[in-house]
Amino acid sequence: MAGSNALSSPVMSDALVILGAAGIVIPVFNRFRITPVIGFILVGLLVGPFGLGRLVFDHPWLSWVTITDPDGLEIFAEFGIILLLFSIGLELSFGRLWAMRKFVFGLGSLELILTGSALTFFFAAIGQGFSGAMALGLALALSSTALVLKMTDTTTPVGRAALAMLLFEDIALVPIIFLLGALAPHAKGAGVDELIHTLVWGTLVVTALLVLGRYLLPPLFAQAARTKSPELFLAASLLVVILASLATGATGLSPIVGALVAGLLIAETEYHTEVEQIIEPFKGLALGVFLITIGMSIDLRIVWENLASILIATVGVILLKSTVTGLLLRMMGARRGTATETGILMSSPSETTLIVLSAAGAAQLIQPGTAMFWQIVTALGLTVTPLLSMIGKMLARQVDSVEAPHQPAEAPDKPRVLIVGFGRVGRLVADMLARHGRPYIAVDSNTDLVTDGRRHGYTVAFGDAGRGDAMLRFGAASAAAVILTMDEPVTAQRIVRKLRADFPDLPIIARARDAEHAAVLYRAGATHAVPETLESSLQLSEAALTEIGVAMGPVIASIHEKRDEFREQIMQEGGLSQKPALKLGQLREAEKA
Structure with a gap:
């Protein structure tokens, strides 16, 4: 009985009208790419005292779909x-x-x-x-x-x-x-x-x-x-x-x-x-x-x-x-x-x-x-x-189309690289980007890592990249590339899939635990997935070859060749005939731009 009285109270009735309006107006107007501002004002016109509210005394049931207070x-x-x-x-x-x-x-x-x-x-x-x-x-x-x-x-x-x-x-x-x-x-x-x-x-x-x-x-x-x-x-x-x-x-x-x-x-x-x-x-x-x-x-x-x-x-x-x-x-x-x-x-x-x-x-x-x-x-x-x-x-x-020919073109700023995860790997990536003059912003949900990074002069912000539209807020739409460095396979896969759906041309480079995880990331839409086990083996081979006297140039060339072979093998085993996003050459062109 008490619940019935609560539901029939003016406050609850008005709350239901507002929530119902929001549930209808926002998705409908977004569907037609119209700002919901107009929709909310029109709802106010309809359900207010000068709209359907005029008819409440004659039709009491309208109190459920009008603002009574x-x-x-x-x-x-x-x-x-x-x-x-x-x-x-x-x-x-x-x-x-x-x-x-x-x-x-x-x-x-x-x-x-x-x-x-x-x-x-x-x-x-x-x-x-x-x-x-x-x-x-x-x-x-x-x-x-x-x-x-x-x-x-x-x-x-x-x-x-x-x-x-x-x-x-x-x-x-x-x-x-x-x-x-x-x-x-x-x-x-x-x-x-x-x-x-x-x-x-x-x-x-x-x-x-x-x-x-x-x-x-x-x-x-x-x-x-x-x-x-x-x-x-x-x-x-x-x-x-x-x-x-x-x-x-x-x-x-x-x-x-x-x-x-x-x-x-x-x-x-x-x-x-x-x-x-x-x-x-x-x-x-x-x-x-x-x-x-x-x-x-x-x-x-x-x-x-x-x-x-x-x-x-x-x-x-x-x-x-x-x-x-x-x-x-x-x-x-x-x-x-x-x-x-x-x-x-x-x-x-x-x-x-x-x-x-x-x-x-x-x-x-x-x-x-x-x-x-x-x-x-x-x-x-x-x-x-x-x-x-x-x-x-x-x-x-x-x-602007008339004025543009007489205006000097402004050089656009370089787009930032977005680093997701600022542990050991993320910090190293930030160092390399800074050394080559590439702007970046790093994101991590560990407040201690963020605080320590900012203290040491890194551009890092707190945020949960796997939730909501956080990546959009951090600039994924205009990013030069997104680099996922976290050691969280499920979260990384989910972020890659969402990024690829929202930004089809965005270069996405992701850290993978092993070849199997890399294949999963490729299927999700990663441009490059780098298995840790593969990279440690290649680094070990590089150190050994240079130590026994092999020239550095041929060693680096063979390392790149072997990396490409592994990548092709991973994609074939994962059922991918070609990478779902940008090819390596396209990525390099994007980086140059």
Whole structure:
């Protein structure tokens, strides 16, 4: 009976609707290569109080497929934004943020000031009071961190520019909200005092987090890594995020500031990739809840009654923001294609626009009807953001195709070699790659090996290569080659099979225990499988031949010949007429490239 009551509770009903939406939206939209962002917003429209929720009183059974407590979802939506900012911090690290300081506080500040000023001037020109015009201008000048960063790669020029502007907007969110409080007609100077108080205490708390985190987080995650328990790793990650968010929230700063700081701190450790992989499903689900709440806020009847005005307002905001941002990037030396794509990508309003609009309404700077109108415009803008991203990419390609003949070609960086396993063999491979000037990154799930390797100057990170999409996160898609050095036959076979399925042309060189294991790896898709027993025999023969006076040149030639004979024999015994991946000559060409 108790179980029946639990299942019929509004919270459980809403949870089932959300999980069902995620289970349908994500695979269906991924199947058609469409971002699930649109799907979640459409689900919010359908199951929200302005969709099927209108019919619950007439048809009670609809309560099982609608959201009955929209306000109860807000905390989950906020948690999704917190996890998103945490993941941004993981990608940054202090070194990268310091390297981007001119972009963040130069480009970012200029973009917000210029776009906000242009929008403020427009609203003032059409009769809005100056304070209200400033509130609307600053609100609509913000762009969506939640959506933009899911649609771009922060290692590209477009991604770096977007990230710099979004980071400054997130930093500026708290001062904006306090500024609106200070401008409120009922404020009597308290807003400025409260702003100063918050900034002082916020600075002290952030400083304390930076100092304590630098010393406490590495041993915390090292202990979690030694347990080999993903659950404990997840618990440690969420604990850090929640404590940091609560600390900054207690001072009056936004919890997202604490989440960003927590991500930056963990990014300085060797565990950042593993943490990012573990929290990814939770971040996606929480962000999906947020997008559902956006969809639920849209009243289709009001949209229909004011359709022309809403469309004109949405298009106007997008055109103005894309023009200002694109021109600013061009003035700062960006390529036309980069400026075009970034401007269009950043042109829609943001999830934080809704926060600022609410604050402006609470401060009585704008009327409730005005706030509702621009909330609908914001929701519509968020809905079309994926479409704007596609349009921006297409226009950028066309612009670059015209501009390209006049631009000097940039020499591409050498792709990195990915070494999986950093024991005795992995370290030797890293030494040889470094000696020949080849960039690499090594991955191992043994925290002691990782810590020791980093202490000695090796590029090595903590991660479980056999789980999830870890190899993709470590750059397998663009790697020059992947070298598997671990002495774990089953894991090596599984990794080879997954890599070959995901990346058909990727060179994969794997360590094998013996000839039988090598044959298994070849069948799984390895380019080369090197049996330890074979190599020890060849090295022994080489030492003996040179010791008894045989010239080194003929010895090396005969060793290579014998190695090829063994490889051919192994493949024949394994039922392979030819290697399933690249031939040796192709591999060497790839290495030269």
